[in-house]
Every structure is written in C-alpha cells, then in structure tokens.
Amino acid sequence: MSVESKKTHAACCSKLKLFLASMAFVFFAKAFGGGYMKSSITQIERRFDIPSSLIGVIDGSFEMGNLLVIAFVSYFGAKLHRPRLIGIGCVIMAAGSFLVAMPHFFQGPYKYETSVSHKADVNSTESVMPCLSNHSVTEADDTFDQETKAACEKTAGSPMWIYVFLGNMLRGIGETPIMPLGISYLDDFSREENTPFYLACIHAVGILGPMFGYMLGSFLAKIYVDTGFVNLDTITITYKDSRWVGAWWMGFLMTGTVGLLSSIPFFFLPKSLPKQGQEEEQSQSKSTELTTMTEQENFLPEKTQEKPVKFLELAKDFIPSLKTLFRNKIYLLMILTYLVVVNGFIGLITFKPKHIEQVYGQSASKAIFLIGILNLPVVALGIITGGFVLKHFKLGVVGAARVAVTASLGSFCLLAAQIFIQCENAEVAGLSVSYQRVPQVSYNPQTLLSQCNEQCSCSVKHWDPVCAYNGMTYASPCLAGCQTSTGTGKEMVFHNCTCINEAGAAANTSVVLGQCPRDSDCDRKFKIYMSLSVIGSFISACGATPGYIVLLRSIQPDLKSLALGMQTLIIRTLGGIPPPIYFGALIDRTCLKWGTKQCGGRGACRLYDANAFRLTYMGLIIGFYFIANSLWGYLYYSIVKRQKKIALKNQAKENGQESNTAGNGHASINIADIEDMGTECTI
Secondary structure, eight states, X not given: OOHHHHHHHHHHHHHHHHHHHHHHHHHHHHHHHHHHHHHTHHHHHHHTTOOHHHHHHHHHHHHHHHHHHHHHHHHHHTTSXXXXXXXXXXXXXXXXXXXXXXXXXXSOOOOOOOSSGGGOOTTOOOOOOOOOOSSOHXXXXXXXXXXXHHHHHHHHTGGGHHHHHHHHHHHHHHHTXXXXXXXXXXXXXXXXXXXXXXHHHHHHHHHHHHHHHHHHHHHHHTXXXXXXXXXXXXXXXXXXXXXXXXXXXXXXXXXXXXXXXXTGGGGGSOSOOXXXXXXXXXXXXXXXXXXXXXXXXXXXXXXXXSSSOOHHHHHHTHHHHHHHHHTOHHHHHHHHHHHHHHHHHHHHHHHHHHHHHHXXXXXXXXXXXXXXXXXXXXHHHHHHHHHHHHHHHTOOHHHHHHHHHHXXXXXXXXXXXXXXXXXXXXXXXXXXXXXXXXXXOOOOGGGGOOGGGTTTTOOSSOOOOEEETTSXXXXXXXXXXXXXXXXXXXXXXXXXXXXXXXXXXOSOOOEEESOOOOOHHHHHHHHHHHHHHHHXXXXXXXXXXXXXXXXXXXXXXXXXXXXXXXXXXXXXXXXXXXXXXXXXXXXXXXXXXXXXXXXXXXEEEXXXXXXXXXXXXXXXXXXXXXXXXXXXXXXXHHHHHHHHHHHHHHHHHHHHOOSOOGXXXXXXXXXXXXXXXXXXXXX
C-alpha cells in the first residue's frame, strides 16, 4: 500500500471513529434529557397541580413531535447530508429543553396547600389553633367569585404546563434524525461483523444518559423549587412530602446545554465514507478520485450516484418503497412485537417512581435515585453482553432471535413475580383505615369526618398530613382534632388531638407534621422488589441488541433508513403517545385523596390506594409482556421457516445455476440473501 493510500485509509478510519464517538455522545445527550424528563414527571405534576392522565399527555408530546417529521426525515434525510441533519436536530432538541424550563421564570412562587403555614410566622410566638369551632372552613373553600378566581389563576400560572408540552414536543422533533439516519450511516460504512458491537457500544454509552438523568433528578428533587427566592425556614414540608416540588427547572437548563454541545461534531463530518475494510482493495485504483467513485458504487444504490438528487424523483419512489417494505413479514412481526413491548415499557418507566413511592412508602427522590443507580447500569451491562454474545459466537439472525426470545421470557418471569410483593396501605384515618383503626378503603372524602372532629368545622379538601405517635396519619391537624400547637415551620407540633384516642387509648395525644413512615417489613419487601427488578432489567437488556440485529438483517439496504424511520414512526405513534395517557388515567382511578388547587378545583393526587395501584400498574405491564412473548415465539418460528427456504434456494443455485452464491451459503437471513431473492425476499 502506498503512502497516499495509507493516509486515505487512516483518514477514513478516523472519520468513522469520530462519527462513532459523536453518535455515542449524542445518544448520551438525548437519553440524558429523556431520563431527566421521566425523573421529573412527579415534580411537574405537583408544580402545575395536574392529574396523572394529563402528565401522560405531556410525556407523550415527545412522541408527537417525532410523529410530525419522522417519515420525511427518514426517507428524504437518507438521500441528503445525514450527519448535518443530525447536528441540526440536536440544536432543536436543546431549544426544546430550554423551553421546558421557561415556565419557572414566568410563574410566581410555588404555594402548596396547607392549613397552617400562613399562620406559622417564624418570628411569631402565637399558637396556631387548628380546630376551628366558630366558622365553617368547608363553606369558605367555595367562596371564589369569577373575578377573584381569574386573578388567582393568572397569578398561579396554571396554564403554564403548555410550555412544558410544547418544549417536550420540540425535543421530539429534534431527536427524530438521530436514530434512523445515524444507525443507517454507521451500518452503511462499517464492516457487517462490526455493526453489532458498534451498536452495543453506542447504546451502552447512551444508557448512561438516563442514569445521569435520574441521578440529577434525584438530587434536584431534594432542592426546593424556589430555593434562593423564599425563606426556607417558613416551609412546613420536606422532600418526603407529596406536596414538595423540587428544583425541576434547573435540570432542563443542564440537559439543553449538553444537547447543544453534542451537535458540534456532526457539522464537520462528510456526507459519505468508504466502506470499512475495503480501502486496501480500492487503493489499487489509478487515482484517489477513481477510488472514491468505486467506493460509492459499493455502498450506495445506483439511483443516488447519478445526477444531483431531486426532491420530486425521491417523492415518486416513496410509495413503491413503502409497499415493498410492508410486504416483509419479518419486518411487520418485529414492528408488532416492539409495539406491544414499548406500550408496557413506557408505562413501566413513566410511573415506576410513583409506584415505588406509593406502594413501598419511599420518597420520590429515593425512588428516582435507586432507578438511576441500580436499574440503568445493569441495562447498559446487559446491552454490552448481548452485543458481545453476537460477536463472539458469530450468530446469524436465527441465533440472534433465539437470544432475544430467551431474554424476553426470562425477564417476563421475574416481572410477573413482582406483582405478588406488596405492602399494606399506609394507615390514614378516614381513607385507608377508620378512625377506630379498622381496615377500610374509602374514596368518599366525607369519611374523613368523624365524631372526634365534628366540632372543628374541618375542610375535607385540605391535605396537610400529620403523624400521631401511634403510627396513624391524619389528613390535617384539624381532622386529628388538635386544639393547640407549639413551634414553627417544620418543627411544629400539635397537641390535645381528640381523634387519637379513638384508635385506642394513647398516652401521647400529640402529632407532628408529615405522613407516618411504613413499617420495617415493608422495607424488607421493597428490597426484594428492587432485586427482582434489577435482575429482570439485566436479562431484558441482553436481548436488545440481538432483537435490533434481527430487524436490520431483514431489510433491503436501500430501504434501511426508511424501515427504521417507519418503525420509529409506528412505535412513537402507537407505543409512545397512548401508554402514559391510559396508564395515568387508570392510575388516577385508584386515588384516595386529591389535592386542592390554589384557586380551588381538583389538583394532583396526594394519596393512592396502594393495592389497587399495584394491581392496575403491574397487571397492565405483565399483560403486555405476555402478549409480546407470544409474538416472539411466532416470530422465531417464522424466521426458522424462512431460513430453511433460503438454504434450499442456495442449494438449488449451487446444483443447477451459475451465479455468485459463495457468500450466501451460510444459514442465516441477511441482506445478501434478500438482495439475491429480489421480490421474493419480502417475507
């Protein structure tokens, strides 16, 4: 090889490595933003006082953004400058993150619902008297006239969640080119045997993004939303309270900055590269210019080597390309399987922090932290393991499908076991237990009233929980029948609470702010749940790369970008948008105590029926994964059946025809087989 050829070879390899590193970083950036968005769902829900169904709509706006442009980007983008389009997408994605954070700067200070904080001045020694016997608070709750309510809503900034919706949609638009154009670009110019390993590396680095996103979310969830602007000594709640809102907006400024930085390398990469491993053969050409033309013939369809690309010519081939693509049986089965899996997965990851918080009594910050520090690293390890297995054992599509099916079945078994691990409902008087401590579940707010507090004229709308020394929680100091109080801020203690003795004779009739913690047995069950969750995450991730290889190797080369784009379009539309909405709507049905907005009306849920929440949430997920495993079984059968047909066709060619079959004799479905079979390759 000449010196000039060596330089060309080194330049090509360095550019491919630069693209590989850039893709890894941009996968990290988009996953960092996506992970942080998921970790902030609870904080956003509380900040804007909205139900889970509406937060599901906001979460689904990311996929709505994808839906707007994915088909055009995937098809037309494949014919244009792919790296540059990815860079532009990163800039748009960063702008979306910045827009999500904007409502914080437009809204006034966060005012959580409480019956005592406005009376608990730090510099005052006046005793707060929760039990109000002279007037009805319930009647006072409904005295807003229209003018006052309008002014109140303007101050509270309740419609500001629309900015979060639009910003998240913009993030989805910007993320669109990354997957279809980036993966197809890498697969076009790298060795076929290296592609699984490269994909595994990119996804493994990408999975660090959600880990850092969740850890950032956990850290910021402990910082009060208006820190630096309010006197924290006047705040009567802690980060463990269901009314607490962390500094969610800071994270979006950080993720937007990282996304902006990730765009820079793509503006310096070429439109195309030589196929990896072919430089030596092509170096014998007479000139570098001729070599470049030869390389292009090896990896680009003939259509794109002629004159400059015209939009109308591309548009004319769009419908025929779609018809060819959707006649591929394996491709359709893969789409259907992924669709079912994603429906379950999106519901799982969106509401998992809330599930841990409500069912196992953990704080939102701890739930987010544990997901980030335990589940996500083992997912990265599982993705690397799956890619290593494919490369080490040189598995074809049948082998890859076998690994994917095994991983899916194993993770399903561990997931199904999690539904049986439960903690009893938190003891909240009038909701999950009666005032006499008899187990009950009541969705009627009137059960919060009892003989022990009937003289106090308490509001049943307020959620200002206090914990008695007997371990029972009361919805407010007034509903606990408390007569006096001492202390200020978080240290406030209420005394002479008449309702405590109804649960049994108690030596201490005082209560402190906050909900009572769960018992130690619940902590033990939570550890078992997390162990099963972590192991299941690893096993499931082992099948991610093999499953993706099955998809890639079942698509014609010139339809690869379109196929990946259409897959993303369908999955985003039917698998990304609906699940948070219907999961959230069904979870809302298990709410025992709704919060009250600053201007009146129903806000975010403060307390759920833990058992109903667990059965609804886990039952839906298990149902989806059961269907997915059934589809994987049929998909594996179809691949094996198609494999036999390919083997017979190759054998017939060897026996009776003169053709280039040397590279098609192995027993696997790959791109070469599909090209040889022409129209018959549509499975």
